[in-house]
Amino acid sequence: MMDKIQLFLEVAKLARPIYSEELVLDSLNVPLAETGLDSLDCLMIGMYMSDIYGIEEEISKEMQPESPQGYYDFCELHKTREPSTLEEALGWCK
C-alpha cells in the first residue's frame, strides 16, 4: 500500500520552487492554508497529481481541494489509472 503522505510530499517537492523550505505533514486532513503551501504550489501539485492519476487537463481544472486529502478524493473520482508504488507514481510525472 502506497504511503499517500509520502507521495504528496514528493509531489510537493517537484511542484514547489527549489528554494522552498521542506514541507512537514502529519496528516492528509490538514487544511492547505496551514501547510505552508501557497496558492501556486497548490495549483502545481494539482497538475502533477492529475498527471499521476491520468486525469485530463480539462477535468483537472475543476479540482478545488481544501486539504491534501482533497486531492486524493478528486483523483479517486476521476482517475483513469492508479500507481502501485511511489516510484511508479513519480515516474508518471512527465
Place this chain on the structure above:
Amino acid sequence: MIYLTEARTASTEEITTFSDVLYPQKAHFFADTYSKAGSGMVYPPHKLAEKVLDPVLMKTLRENPVKTAFILASGNSHFAGLNPKDKEPNSLTYDYKALPMTLTQVYAGRTAAAFGANDLVMTDASACASSLKVMMDIQSLVRMYGFERVVVLSLEDAVSNTVLNFFGQSGASLTLAKEAEGCVRSAFDPTNEGFYVGMGAVLAIFETENSMKVTGFKPRAELVSAYSAGENSTNAIGQREDGEGFKKAIEGALYAGRIQPFTVRTVKTHGTGTRSNNVAEKTALMNTLKDFVATSFKQRIGHTMGASGLLETILLLDNVKNGFVPEIPNRTDEDVIFLSKPAPAEKGGLILSLAAGMGNVYSAAIFKDMQC
C-alpha cells in the same frame, strides 16, 4: 548611502549551435533549463532563476526584516514566454500549462515573499536596459520613501524561438550565415562585430547601513548614482548615432552624483558590437568622460538582454577585485581605451555601467568599488 552587498550570477561562456531555428545561430545556453520543458510543467525562465536564488541568502534576509522592496527586472517581457513556439516544433519549443506562473508580477510576488520582501513588489520591462534602469528606482525608494533594502532579480527568456528569430531577422545577433562570411564577435572594432544571444540571471541585494547592521553583509560597492534617459528618435528599435540617449544617461548620472567626469576611469559598456551601438556609445563616452578604459562582456557570455546591465557589472566587479579590467574579445587593432588588451584595475575607483534597450531607453549607473 546605498550599498551593493550580496550578488549571485549565472552566465556561461559555452556555446550551443541552434540549426533548427528560423535564423540558425549560436547562443550561450543552459541546456538543463529546458530539461522536461516539453511536459509543460517546467518553465525554462524559472529554472534559470533558480541558479541565482540562493536559499541560504533568502532565509537570512527573511529572518532579518527591514523595509524591503523586491524588483523583478524582466527586460523585454520575454520572461512571460511570449510565443515560445516556432512554426514547426524544434529544440526550443515548449508550452506551459500553468499560465499564472508565466505572468511576471505573479512570479515576482511569489519570489518576493521568499525573501520576506513584503513592502513593495515591482516589475520592470525596460527592455535590455531593465536591470540597470532599476538602479534609478532603487535610489528613489531609499532616498525618498525610506526603504532599507532592495532585492533585484533580473532575467528573461533570452534563448527562445521568439528572441532568436527577432534578433536573427533584424541582423542584431550573429547568425551562422554571417559567421560564414567571416564575421567574429567583437565591439568597437572596425572589422569584427556583434554578439550571440545568451542566457543569464542576476540577483543583487542593495542595502542601507541600517539593513547591513542586521544582515551583517559587507559592501562590495556603493551605488553612487544612476540615471535613465530617452532620446529624440522616430525609430523605437534603433539608436541615434550621435549617442544622444547614452549621453543624456551618462550626464544625468554624473550630475545626480555630483561627480566630475575625470574621476570615472572604468566603463562597462553596453557593447553589443552592432555598428549602430558602436558609433552611438563611443561618441557619447568620448564626449562625456576624460580618461577611461572601457570593456564589454557580451562577446564572452552573450547578450543576456534585460539581465545584462547588472549581471555584467557584477562580473566586472569580480574582475576588478582580481586586479584587472578585461579586454574586449577579438579586437583587430590596438586600443588602450576600448580595450584590446586587459588593463590594470583601479581598485576603489568609480565604475560607470551602461545599458540600452529598445524603445529608446538608456541607463547609466555609477558604482564605487569597495572590495579593496
